[in-house]
Amino acid sequence: MDAFKAVAKKDRLHSLDILRGFSLLGILLVNMKSFHEPVLYESSFVSSKYWSDRLIEQFINLFAQASFYPLFSFLFGAGTVIFYERAKEKGQSFNRYYSKRLIGLLIIGAIHAAFIWHGDILTNYAIIGFIFMIFLKWSADRLWKWALWILILPNVLMSLLLFFAYAGEPASLSLNESGSQQSIQQSLEVYQTGSFLEVTQQRLTDWAYVNNPANGIFLVLSILPLFMLGASAYKRGWFHQSKVQEWKQAALLSGAAAAVFKGLPYYWEENVLTQHLQLSIGGPALTLCYVSIGLLVLDKWQLKLSPIRATGRGSLSNYLLQSFICTLLFYSYGLGFYGEITELTGLILVVIIYGVQVALSHIWFKRFPFGPVEWLLRKWIYFSFRA
Known part of the structure; x- marks a missing residue:
C-alpha cells in the first residue's frame, strides 16, 4: 500500500479552490450582520431604518443569504469524493482516515462555537459527514436525483402546510417585526459589556438556539443534499473536464428557480411561508447557479485567479480567521463595537477583511x-504510531 498523504499543490483542482475562495466572501457578507448585532433573534433580514442600510440588507438577502453556506457544503461534498478516490487509489482505509478528519472538524468546530463565535458550521458538517459516508459509493446520477428529493420534498410538504395555514388565517404567518425583544436585549448587554465568561455563556445559548434537537432534522435535510450534489458534480467531471452544455443547463434551470423563490418576499409579502421558500429552495438554487456560471467563466477564459485560489486553499483557516477578527472588533473583550455600526460600515469591513x-x-x-x-x-488525520 502507498502512503496516504495530503493532496500536493500540483494535483489540486484550481476550480475548486477558486470557488472556495469565492464562497468565503459570501459567507463573510452574510455573517457580518450576525457578528455585530443580534440578528439571530430578529424575524426579518431587512430591518434597518435608513434606506442605504436597507438597500444593502436587501442585496445580501437576495444574492447571498442561504446561498454561500450551501456553496461551502457543495464543495465539501466534492472534496470528500476526492478524499475517497485517493484513499482507494493508495489502498488505504477511507473510513479510518475520513472518520479522523470528521472528528478533527468536530473538535475544531466545538472550540470555534464555544470560544469564538456561535454561528459555527463545522460541527454540523462533521456530524452530517458521517451520514454522508453511507451515500458516497453511489453513482453520480443516483446522488443528484436523491439529493433533489431530499432537498425539495420535505420543503414542499412544509410549504403546503404553511400555505394552508395562510389561507385559513393570513395573520398567523406574519413575522413578528420586533423579534424576541428579551433575547435581543440580553445579547446586546452581554456582547457589549459582559466578561469573557459571560460572553461564552451567551455564545453557547445562541448556538443551542439554532442547534437544538428540533432543528436537527432540518439541518440534515438542508446540508446533506448539498454534500450529495457536490459529490455528484465531481463524479460527473464538473471540476476536471469541460462540461459546457451541462453547466449551461444547470445555470438556466437553477437561475430560474432562484429568481422565483429568492424574490418571493418581494413579489408577494414577507411572511413565514415566503421566507421559508426563499431560504430552503431559493438559496440552494442560487448556489447551483453560482457554481455553474463560475465553472463556465473559468473554463472559457482559463482564469487562474491565484490570490482567490490561495484564499480557497486555506478555506478552513480563513473561515475561522473571519470569526476571530470580527468578534475582536465587536465583542466586549475586544473593541466593543457590538450594536454600534451601520450596515454600510459592515459592508466596508467585509471588503477590507476579505481583501x-x-x-x-x-x-x-x-x-x-x-x-x-x-x-x-x-x-x-495522517498521524500514526506505526513505524
Missing part, C-alpha cells in the same frame, strides 16, 4: 503548502 485575507493567503502559500489550521488537521 486582507486574499493578500495574506497569496503570500502565505508562496512559502507554505497548507494553511495553519489545515496543517494541524492533516497532522491529526
